[in-house]
Amino acid sequence: MPWLFEENLFRMDYQVQDLVNGIRQIRNGFVAHSMENWVFWFCFISGLLLVIGLALWIGYQSKKNGVKKTWNDPDLLFWSLLNQLQLPDSDKKLLHEMTAEARLAHPASALLSPHTLDWARNLWIQEKGNSAIPLQKLRRISEISVLLFDHYPPQLQSNSAYSV
Structure with a gap:
């Protein structure tokens, strides 16, 4: 043993x-x-660069395709912006109705700032007329402006019935 x-x-x-x-x-x-293993290191670094390059190219293509989908479709861009906002569906439909009836070429421009939302609301009022838009919708647009931008819009009319 x-x-x-x-x-x-x-x-x-x-x-x-x-x-x-x-x-x-x-x-x-x-x-x-040490240059004994130069073939190994050459292949290793080449493979690593190939994988990194492929990952960067795939990321670039996916971002490019995402932008390309909304590039020529203002309505799709508007809805993609609306879907990113934390609003109820009824508010999203109301904003879409407002921008459609105001005949905005790019409805997403109404969501850029509180001033552009006020501008779109005023265009909507001019297009439809004051009496054609229910007071509840005008108040809800003002509430949406407060929710999105923490901005109190100016009074719609000197009449107290249209104030926020």
């Missing part, structure tokens, strides 16, 4: 020496002056 113990020690010593030599080879592979 003692010879079995010595054989196991010899194997362990050999494995430790093999591990040390393996670590040295890895360390020597990272040394700048």
Whole structure:
């Protein structure tokens, strides 16, 4: 049995020496002056650059396609902006109705700022007439302006019935 113990020690010593030599080879592979494994490093760096380039290209194409979908469709852009807002569906439909009846070429422009929303509301009032738009809708547009922009729009008329 003692010879079995010595054989196991010899194997362990050999494995430790093999591990040390393996670590040295890895360390020597990272040394700048060592050109023994230049094919490996060339292939490794080329593959890494290829994967990074492919990932960047796929990201660019997906972003480009997302912009391309809304580029020539102002109504689709308007609805995509509305869907990003945390508004009830009834408010989204009301904003769409307002921009459609105001005949805006680009309805998304009404959502840029509180001033453009007021401008679109005033165009809507001019297009439809004061008496044709229910007071509830005008008040709701004012409430939406407060929700979106924290902005209190100016009074619609000097009449107190149209005030916010």
